[in-house]
Every structure is written in structure tokens, then in C-alpha cells.
Amino acid sequence: MTNYLKQNNKLAYMTICSFLLILISVYMILIYAPQEIIMGDVQRIFYYHVASGWIGALAFFITLIASVLFLITKHEKYDLVAMSSAEIGVVFISMNIISGSIWARPVWNTWWTWDPRLTTATIMWLLYIAYLFLHTGLENHHRRAHITSVYGIVAFVSVPLTFAAIRIWRTIHPVVIGSSDPNAEGQFDMTPEMTTTLLFTVATFTVLYCTLIWHRIRIQQMQISLSKIYSHEIGN
Amino acid sequence: MMKSPQDNTTTKFWQSSLAIIWKDWKIELRKKSLLSSMLIFSLMIVLIFTFALDLDKSARENVAIGILWVTFVFAATLGLNQTIALENENSTLDGILLSPIDQTSILVGKFISTFIFVTIIEAFVMPIYYILFEIPLFSPKLIVVILLGTFGYTLVGTLLATIAMRTQYREIILPILLFPVATPIIISAVQCSNKILSGASWNQMSGPFNLLIVYDIIFVGIAIMTFDHLIKE
Numbered sequence: 001m002t003n004y005l006k007q008n009n010k011l012a013y014m015t016i017c018s019f020l021l022i023l024i025s026v027y028m029i030l031i032y033a034p035q036e037i038i039m040g041d042v043q044r045i046f047y048y049h050v051a052s053g054w055i056g057a058l059a060f061f062i063t064l065i066a067s068v069l070f071l072i073t074k075h076e077k078y079d080l081v082a083m084s085s086a087e088i089g090v091v092f093i094s095m096n097i098i099s100g101s102i103w104a105r106p107v108w109n110t111w112w113t114w115d116p117r118l119t120t121a122t123i124m125w126l127l128y129i130a131y132l133f134l135h136t137g138l139e140n141h142h143r144r145a146h147i148t149s150v151y152g153i154v155a156f157v158s159v160p161l162t163f164a165a166i167r168i169w170r171t172i173h174p175v176v177i178g179s180s181d182p183n184a185e186g187q188f189d190m191t192p193e194m195t196t197t198l199l200f201t202v203a204t205f206t207v208l209y210c211t212l213i214w215h216r217i218r219i220q221q222m223q224i225s226l227s228k229i230y231s232h233e234i235g236n
Numbered sequence: 237m238m239k240s241p242q243d244n245t246t247t248k249f250w251q252s253s254l255a256i257i258w259k260d261w262k263i264e265l266r267k268k269s270l271l272s273s274m275l276i277f278s279l280m281i282v283l284i285f286t287f288a289l290d291l292d293k294s295a296r297e298n299v300a301i302g303i304l305w306v307t308f309v310f311a312a313t314l315g316l317n318q319t320i321a322l323e324n325e326n327s328t329l330d331g332i333l334l335s336p337i338d339q340t341s342i343l344v345g346k347f348i349s350t351f352i353f354v355t356i357i358e359a360f361v362m363p364i365y366y367i368l369f370e371i372p373l374f375s376p377k378l379i380v381v382i383l384l385g386t387f388g389y390t391l392v393g394t395l396l397a398t399i400a401m402r403t404q405y406r407e408i409i410l411p412i413l414l415f416p417v418a419t420p421i422i423i424s425a426v427q428c429s430n431k432i433l434s435g436a437s438w439n440q441m442s443g444p445f446n447l448l449i450v451y452d453i454i455f456v457g458i459a460i461m462t463f464d465h466l467i468k469e
Contacts (some may be wrong), residue, residue: 071465127416134413137403147399150462154392154417157454161420 010184012212018211025197033197035198044104047198051205053096053121059089059130059209060159067152070145077217079145082152083135084216086128088209093125120161129157247337252337256345260319266355270318271446276355278311282365283427300371301429305385305422307361312354313387313414317407319350320397324406333467343463347394354386371433378432381448385425389418390454395459398466424448 029047036043066082069075100118101111112118134151138144190198264270285303289295323329331340362373393414400410427444 042351071462123416123419130409130416134399134403134409137405137409139404144401146465146468147402149333150466151396151399151413153462154458157417157451157458158420 014211017122018208022209025204028197031192034191042106045099047201049099050094051201054202055205055209056089056093056096059085063152064156067149070149080217080220084213086131088212090128095125115173124158127158131155249338249341252341253345257349260349274311274315274358277314278307278361281307281310288344296369300369305426311357315350315353316393316397317410320401324401339464339467347391350394351390354390382430384448385421388421388455392417392455393457420451
């Protein structure tokens, strides 16, 4: 019991910590980072856009690793990690797509275009929604863990393609980090302040991801122990 | 000459795969339901597209390859659902699992029989398509691309159909699981086919062609590595 409380304490600190970090990142994005000359203030979306995209990719990568580890070791905890991480990844990729769309309206003059990057990101998003859907379609715990792990591995195949899409196909999506296609619309060079802000936001989101996944795993563990208590009572 | 044990297991593996292919064929030859329904379904799709897009001569050239691939993909999905559902009907999959064979040979057998079914349908649809749309489909390059695309699609489809059958949603969930996973293959196959039709040189189409091969190889790897875990549960 005390162990449980201690874990709770740590988690509470971490939640507060990520809240404060987000406040600082909002300050940095809105005030510390300079205004971009051509695009103006709308460029500030970029920081959360990149950070949430990064968390999406990271979350799906963790799902992949946890799925592989589950199939090797058959430990139930890896299944919990895989599932929680995919859920968080879907949320962040949604944020990534929505923020990109808001940015694209003034810069590309359209909410949406069937550009390779946008298309592959949407496919990735659909894949992990399918993953969550698959999760609901399996009632047996043990079987669910095995089957979703296999799908978690298959689904990850799309993630590197999304990352590579702006680099291998001709696209209008800018590549700020690394070289870009001359066709890209909304390209800009980062000043040192912008780089600092971006790195800080990415770090903040990573902390936020860790907090969220911890919460999610804890809730799942509680659900499992609760269902054990129930089945025990019915058994008696 | 003595056979090494390695040789023996390989022969056994292929024998059991062949047995599964032969069994699926025998059922199909007696029922004749799968191939005929796939064929009629493909023709329907071609017709619906013709009406829906109001295809005149100029519009046809731009979208023809896309429609061809959509037809293949839908027909293959129908076939995938059927070949796996076949094993669910009387729980015959349990029977196959009880037999002392390498479990990956079940995947290989199921995959090859689906692949053959889909290829037969494609062989029927392509001449009809040629007659309807007057598009030069019979170049060796294009056939290679179609075979490679079908290979990857049916392989990952067999794997995911096995997953779908083990959920409570059954057939409904297969397209949801399969379409996003197979998109890289479809995208590269369509790009390749378009380039072939527009008479591009080998160099110009090497990008999507390589992507197609890479994804085929990735799916072979993933399927072999994960199928055991899937079927045991």
C-alpha cells in the first residue's frame, strides 16, 4: 500500500512538472521566439506541430518495441505499455494534423492538400486507430495481447515512410531540419532563439508523454486488479 | 545417398504447404463460389466506376490504372476473407493446428492459394479491361509490377485476415486493418504502372519500383516472424 502511495507521489510531482514546463514553453513560443518575417505569427504553430509529430512517432516506436518484447517474453506489462503508447500517439498525431491544417490555411491557402507527407501521416493515423479498434474487438486478455502485438509490429511499417515522405517524393511540405525540396512552400531558416524554443518544446512534450503513459498504465493496472477482485468475489 | 535432416524438414514444410493449397483448390473446384463471386464483383466495380466517373476517352487515360488497382484490391479483399473464413466455418483451423506440421507452412499454403485465386481473377479482368478501355495493358513490365503488387498485398492480407478472424468483428475489420497497412504497396504499384503506361524508361520508374520490392521483402519478414505467435493463440 505504501509503495502504491509513493508511486502516486512521484507521479503527482511529474504531472505538476510537465504542467509548469508547458507554461514555460507557451511563454517561449509566444514571447521569447522572434516573429518570422514572411509568415508572421502563424509560424509559431510550428513548435507544437513538430513536437506533437515527434511524440506521435516516438509513441508508435515504443508500441513497436513493447509489442516485440511482449512476443518474446509474454509479460503482460509490455502489452499495457504498447496499448497505452498507441493511444497517446493517436492523440498527438491528431494534434499534429490539426495544427498543420491550421498553419496551411494562411500559408498554402488551403486546409488540406493531397501531398505525400499529409497522405502518409493520415495513413499512419488511420493505422493506429485500426489498432485501437482491434483492441476493442478482442475480449480474451491473452489472445488480445498476442494479436495486437502482431498488428503493432505490422503497423509500424508506415512510420518510417511518413518520415521519409518529405525526403523521397516531391512535396510542398517544408523540411526545416535538413535540406528541403525547392518546391516547398513556407520554408524558413531558424534563428538560434527559434532552435532553442523548438528543442525546449520537444523536450517538454517528451516529459508530458512520459507522464501521460505513466497515468495510463496505472489506470490499466487498477482496472486489472479491480476486475480480479470482482471475479474473486463472484468465485466465492 | 542419405538426406540431411535439414533437407527433410524443408521437404516436409513444402509438402504441408502444398497439401493446404491442394485442399483449398479442391474445395473451390467443388463449390466454385469464390472465383465466380470475385469475378462478378470485379466486373461490377469496373462498371460502377465507368458510370460514376463518366469516363470519356481523355478522362480514361488518367484514371484507368487507378481503377484497375482498386478493382484488384477489392477483389483480393473478398478472396482473403473467404479463404480464411473457410477455416472458421467448422473450426477446421483447429484441425490443421493439431497436425504435426510447421505452423508457418499454414501461412505459406494459405497465402499461395489466395495469390493463385487473385492472379486468376486478374488474368480474367485484364482482357475485359483492355476491351472496354483500350489501354495497352499487356507489357511484360506491367505484368511484373502487377504480380509484385499482388504478392505483397495478398501476403500481408493473409496475415491480417488471420487476425481479423480471431476478433469478434470477423470480416468487417479486415479492410480497416489491411488498407492502411497495404497503402505503401498500392501507392508504389500505381505509380509504377502509370509510368509504364506513359512509356517511362527504367531509370524513371526505379524509385517506386524499388519501394514496391522493399515493402514486399519487409512484409515477407514480418509475416514469417509473427505468424507463429498469431496462430498459437
